[in-house]
Amino acid sequence: YGSTRPERILAEVKSKATRGDARSVVDTIDQYCRHQEWAMNVGDEKGTILDSIVCEVKPRAMLELGTYCGYSAVRIASLLPPNSRLITMEFNPVFAAIARQVIAWAGVEDKVVLIEGPSGDWIPKMKKEFGLTSFDLVFLDHWKDCYLPDTKLMEECGLLRTGSILVADNVICPGAPDYLEYVRGSPRYESKYFRSHLEYTRVEDGIEKSVFLG
Numbered sequence: 001y002g003s004t005r006p007e008r009i010l011a012e013v014k015s016k017a018t019r020g021d022a023r024s025v026v027d028t029i030d031q032y033c034r035h036q037e038w039a040m041n042v043g044d045e046k047g048t049i050l051d052s053i054v055c056e057v058k059p060r061a062m063l064e065l066g067t068y069c070g071y072s073a074v075r076i077a078s079l080l081p082p083n084s085r086l087i088t089m090e091f092n093p094v095f096a097a098i099a100r101q102v103i104a105w106a107g108v109e110d111k112v113v114l115i116e117g118p119s120g121d122w123i124p125k126m127k128k129e130f131g132l133t134s135f136d137l138v139f140l141d142h143w144k145d146c147y148l149p150d151t152k153l154m155e156e157c158g159l160l161r162t163g164s165i166l167v168a169d170n171v172i173c174p175g176a177p178d179y180l181e182y183v184r185g186s187p188r189y190e191s192k193y194f195r196s197h198l199e200y201t202r203v204e205d206g207i208e209k210s211v212f213l214g
């Protein structure tokens, strides 16, 4: 029986990356996915844009929708200030199982809480489950047709405060047109597009950064 792509990525991390070194895990995955087999990590180019926003915001409470193999969770966690938390949500149990191991290998498990299940089910429970008031920063990197409904749900559940920032991957490729139209057209958001490329390719893609104005 064949291994899955996430399993091959984990094997590469275990054989090539230094245990406890988040940067080496990130670089190992980028090397593998650029030269061996493509995978849907945010990647090095868009990852640098994400890094700059995380460093600017210094979030105490951050949410990631769409963990996949844990590449961006590791990247983000390595930049978080002490006693900050990244909650990352993954619907696919196979991806979640791999991500847990990648996050552990990188040594950032004390900053990351991985929850499994559909975002639509979890978002209404977040406040109670995690004793949260709101998220300072949200990274949307899951299925593109969930970006808009999940954003509206976060608004309704009071998980966004004045100044909360949404960062969305793949707004061009595969694209999230309804989400873009919403955050760019709504008076409740101040939105900005960061032009880049689809991870490990020359195809255009980009990240949309949107500040919730309350």
Ligand SMILES: Oc1cc(-c2ccc(F)cc2)cc2cccnc12
Binding pocket: 040, 041, 042, 066, 141, 142, 143, 144, 169, 170, 173, 174, 198, 199
């Ligand atoms: O960064 C991503 C990229 C793609 C993607 C897949 C196939 C393509 F041909 C192009 C792009 C899918 C994602 C799904 C979820 C989160 N991120 C994704």
Ligand SMILES: [Mg+2]
Binding pocket: 040, 041, 042, 141, 169, 170
């Ligand atoms: Mg993506």
